[in-house]
Structures are given as structure tokens and as C-alpha cells.
Amino acid sequence: MTTIEFLGLAAVALVVLLIMEGVAWAAHKYIMHGFGWGWHKSHHEETEGVFEKNDLYAVVFSVLAIALFVVGSNGHPVVFAVAVGITMYGVFYFVVHDGLVHQRWPFRHIPHKGYAKRLVQAHRLHHAVEGKQGCVSFGFLYAPPVEQLSSELRRRGTVAAERQAQKAEPSETRASVS
Ligand SMILES: [Zn+2]
Numbered sequence: 001m002t003t004i005e006f007l008g009l010a011a012v013a014l015v016v017l018l019i020m021e022g023v024a025w026a027a028h029k030y031i032m033h034g035f036g037w038g039w040h041k042s043h044h045e046e047t048e049g050v051f052e053k054n055d056l057y058a059v060v061f062s063v064l065a066i067a068l069f070v071v072g073s074n075g076h077p078v079v080f081a082v083a084v085g086i087t088m089y090g091v092f093y094f095v096v097h098d099g100l101v102h103q104r105w106p107f108r109h110i111p112h113k114g115y116a117k118r119l120v121q122a123h124r125l126h127h128a129v130e131g132k133q134g135c136v137s138f139g140f141l142y143a144p145p146v147e148q149l150s151s152e153l154r155r156r157g158t159v160a161a162e163r164q165a166q167k168a169e170p171s172e173t174r175a176s177v178s
């Protein structure tokens, strides 16, 4: 493989990584909060134990990526690059969503500034609405400004539920809606 070819494949992987944010947003909004709510519901409720039914989505995406890796390793470098992009997104998703936001790792780290804080607040607002309807913030790596999400929630009249959720959150990661 020449350097140019390698850089081209790396670019493909990066573009796929960015596209995946759109795919994940759409899947979250239209599948997980649509006909796929049966699995995703567990993620919007308190669950016992290490795993929740929603983790099956991660399994599905992993199986897909593995299938692409297998195809890619058999003489289809572009498919391989696509698989790398999807996997990178999966790793980011796991670190940011499962780790940073939901604290599914054995140590506590709550970001207090910068984009990481905004990501956490935006996803907290996603969880501020009860049930599958009327939620905001379906993306993961791109977070709109918190004020924008808050006013959207206000418009939908879901602030009451949001306030309730806020009470349960530590003050430093609170997203202001009032
Ligand atoms: Zn959700």
C-alpha cells in the first residue's frame, strides 16, 4: 500500500466517523425512540445490575462492524476503512455516553468545563423527559448549546419533568432551564 492509498483510507475512516454521528442521531430518534423503544426503554429507566437491555444495540452495531471487518480483510480495503470508522465511533460513544455521562466505569469523573461538560449536560437533558416522546438531544458527539435545548424543552412544556430530574442530579452538572 502506498502512502497516498493509506491516507485515502484514513480519510474514508474519518468521514465515516462523522457520518456515524448522523446515523446514530437518526437511529436514536427514529428507531430507539420508535419501534425499537422496547430495548431502549431500559436506558431511560433505573436498572439494576451491570447490563441493560439497551446494550443489545451495541451488540448489533458490533456484529455489523465485525462483518465489515471480515469482508474488508478479504481484499476490500475501503470496506475495512468503513469498519474502522464505525468502530472508532463506537469507542467514542462508549467513552462519552456510557462513561462520561452515565458513569459506567469504576471511577468518577465529571467534566466541569468545555465541550465535555456541554456533552454531558446535553445528554442529561435527553434523559430529563420521561418516556419516549418529546425528548431532545439525540446526538452524542455533537451537542447543541444547552440553552438551545432548554428552550426547546420549554416550548414543549416538558420543563416540569426536567426540573424533577434536576433535583436528583449533582448541582455542578446541572443544565439551567429557568
Ligand atoms: Zn433515548
Ligand SMILES: [Zn+2]
Pocket: 043, 097, 101, 102, 123, 127
Ligand atoms: Zn443515555
